[in-house]
Amino acid sequence: MILKRFDIKDEVIVGRIKKGSDLILELTKICEENNIINGIIEGIGALEYVTIGYYDQKNKEYIINKIDKPMEVLCLKGNVSLKADKPMVHAHIVLGDKKGEVFGGHLFEGSSVFAFEYYIISLGKGFFRRKLDPETGLYLWIDQ
Numbered sequence: 001m002i003l004k005r006f007d008i009k010d011e012v013i014v015g016r017i018k019k020g021s022d023l024i025l026e027l028t029k030i031c032e033e034n035n036i037i038n039g040i041i042e043g044i045g046a047l048e049y050v051t052i053g054y055y056d057q058k059n060k061e062y063i064i065n066k067i068d069k070p071m072e073v074l075c076l077k078g079n080v081s082l083k084a085d086k087p088m089v090h091a092h093i094v095l096g097d098k099k100g101e102v103f104g105g106h107l108f109e110g111s112s113v114f115a116f117e118y119y120i121i122s123l124g125k126g127f128f129r130r131k132l133d134p135e136t137g138l139y140l141w142i143d144q
Protein backbone atom coordinates (compact mmCIF):
# COMPACT_ATOMS: atom_id res chain seq x y z
CA MET A 1 0.00 0.00 0.00
CA ILE A 2 1.51 3.33 -1.06
CA LEU A 3 0.37 6.19 1.17
CA LYS A 4 2.12 9.05 -0.55
CA ARG A 5 4.62 9.69 -3.34
CA PHE A 6 7.32 12.30 -2.61
CA ASP A 7 9.24 14.47 -5.02
CA ILE A 8 12.56 14.42 -3.14
CA LYS A 9 14.54 17.66 -3.13
CA ASP A 10 18.22 17.73 -2.36
CA GLU A 11 18.03 18.46 1.35
CA VAL A 12 20.21 16.05 3.29
CA ILE A 13 21.64 16.86 6.71
CA VAL A 14 24.77 15.03 7.81
CA GLY A 15 26.04 15.47 11.34
CA ARG A 16 27.40 14.20 14.59
CA ILE A 17 25.75 14.14 18.01
CA LYS A 18 27.73 15.15 21.08
CA LYS A 19 28.74 12.72 23.82
CA GLY A 20 26.22 12.66 26.67
CA SER A 21 23.22 13.72 24.54
CA ASP A 22 20.01 11.72 24.65
CA LEU A 23 19.85 10.19 21.17
CA ILE A 24 16.12 10.35 20.36
CA LEU A 25 15.70 13.81 21.93
CA GLU A 26 18.66 15.17 19.99
CA LEU A 27 17.44 13.71 16.67
CA THR A 28 14.03 15.27 17.34
CA LYS A 29 15.62 18.64 18.17
CA ILE A 30 17.66 18.55 14.94
CA CYS A 31 14.46 17.94 12.93
CA GLU A 32 12.62 20.73 14.77
CA GLU A 33 15.46 23.24 14.36
CA ASN A 34 15.80 22.43 10.65
CA ASN A 35 12.05 22.31 10.00
CA ILE A 36 12.18 18.70 8.81
CA ILE A 37 8.68 17.27 9.15
CA ASN A 38 8.97 14.30 6.78
CA GLY A 39 12.19 12.41 6.44
CA ILE A 40 14.43 9.37 6.60
CA ILE A 41 17.02 9.00 9.37
CA GLU A 42 20.04 6.71 9.46
CA GLY A 43 22.99 6.52 11.79
CA ILE A 44 25.78 4.56 13.41
CA GLY A 45 27.91 5.13 16.49
CA ALA A 46 28.07 4.05 20.12
CA LEU A 47 25.93 4.54 23.22
CA GLU A 48 26.92 4.68 26.90
CA TYR A 49 23.61 3.06 27.90
CA VAL A 50 20.38 2.46 26.06
CA THR A 51 16.62 2.22 26.51
CA ILE A 52 14.77 0.22 23.88
CA GLY A 53 11.34 -1.28 23.68
CA TYR A 54 9.46 -4.23 22.27
CA TYR A 55 5.80 -3.70 21.40
CA ASP A 56 3.63 -6.33 23.03
CA GLN A 57 0.98 -6.76 20.33
CA LYS A 58 -1.45 -8.60 22.60
CA ASN A 59 -1.44 -6.05 25.43
CA LYS A 60 -0.80 -3.06 23.11
CA GLU A 61 2.02 -1.64 25.21
CA TYR A 62 5.78 -1.36 25.06
CA ILE A 63 7.95 -3.59 27.21
CA ILE A 64 10.94 -1.41 28.12
CA ASN A 65 14.44 -2.88 28.15
CA LYS A 66 17.20 -0.79 29.74
CA ILE A 67 20.71 -1.91 28.91
CA ASP A 68 23.17 -0.27 31.26
CA LYS A 69 26.42 -0.91 29.41
CA PRO A 70 28.28 0.55 26.43
CA MET A 71 26.99 -0.69 23.10
CA GLU A 72 27.91 -0.18 19.46
CA VAL A 73 25.11 1.20 17.32
CA LEU A 74 25.32 -1.18 14.39
CA CYS A 75 22.36 0.41 12.68
CA LEU A 76 19.74 3.02 13.43
CA LYS A 77 16.93 3.39 10.92
CA GLY A 78 14.06 5.71 11.41
CA ASN A 79 11.76 8.32 10.07
CA VAL A 80 10.30 11.65 11.02
CA SER A 81 6.72 12.72 10.48
CA LEU A 82 4.15 14.92 12.17
CA LYS A 83 2.33 13.84 15.31
CA ALA A 84 0.05 16.49 16.81
CA ASP A 85 1.71 19.08 14.50
CA LYS A 86 5.23 18.42 15.83
CA PRO A 87 8.03 16.38 14.25
CA MET A 88 8.15 12.93 15.79
CA VAL A 89 11.18 10.72 15.26
CA HIS A 90 10.44 7.01 15.15
CA ALA A 91 13.64 4.97 15.20
CA HIS A 92 14.65 1.36 15.57
CA ILE A 93 18.14 0.42 16.58
CA VAL A 94 20.42 -2.62 16.36
CA LEU A 95 23.15 -2.75 19.01
CA GLY A 96 26.20 -4.93 19.57
CA ASP A 97 28.05 -5.56 22.85
CA LYS A 98 31.72 -6.40 23.45
CA LYS A 99 31.09 -10.08 22.77
CA GLY A 100 29.41 -9.25 19.49
CA GLU A 101 25.99 -10.17 20.78
CA VAL A 102 23.21 -8.20 19.16
CA PHE A 103 20.18 -6.52 20.71
CA GLY A 104 17.62 -4.29 19.19
CA GLY A 105 14.31 -2.56 19.45
CA HIS A 106 12.34 0.66 19.32
CA LEU A 107 14.52 3.53 20.54
CA PHE A 108 13.27 5.36 23.61
CA GLU A 109 14.41 8.39 25.53
CA GLY A 110 17.08 7.33 28.01
CA SER A 111 19.86 6.42 25.58
CA SER A 112 23.09 8.35 26.06
CA VAL A 113 25.40 9.02 23.12
CA PHE A 114 29.10 8.17 23.25
CA ALA A 115 29.50 9.05 19.58
CA PHE A 116 26.94 9.18 16.78
CA GLU A 117 26.96 10.06 13.09
CA TYR A 118 23.72 10.53 11.19
CA TYR A 119 22.06 11.38 7.91
CA ILE A 120 18.61 12.93 7.71
CA ILE A 121 17.01 13.07 4.29
CA SER A 122 14.15 15.55 4.13
CA LEU A 123 11.16 14.43 2.10
CA GLY A 124 9.78 17.93 1.79
CA LYS A 125 7.02 19.87 3.46
CA GLY A 126 3.94 17.89 2.52
CA PHE A 127 1.66 16.96 5.36
CA PHE A 128 2.32 13.40 6.34
CA ARG A 129 0.98 12.67 9.76
CA ARG A 130 0.48 10.08 12.46
CA LYS A 131 -2.80 9.20 14.03
CA LEU A 132 -3.81 6.66 16.65
CA ASP A 133 -4.72 3.38 14.99
CA PRO A 134 -7.23 1.62 17.28
CA GLU A 135 -6.51 -1.79 15.79
CA THR A 136 -2.84 -1.76 16.85
CA GLY A 137 -2.81 0.89 19.60
CA LEU A 138 0.02 2.65 17.74
CA TYR A 139 0.30 6.10 16.17
CA LEU A 140 0.67 5.10 12.52
CA TRP A 141 0.93 7.01 9.27
CA ILE A 142 -2.37 7.95 7.73
CA ASP A 143 -3.26 8.73 4.17
CA GLN A 144 -3.93 12.45 3.68
Ligand code: ZN
Binding pocket: 090, 091, 092, 106, 107
Ligand atom coordinates in the same frame (compact mmCIF):
# COMPACT_ATOMS: atom_id res chain seq x y z
ZN1 ZN B 1 8.90 1.47 16.72
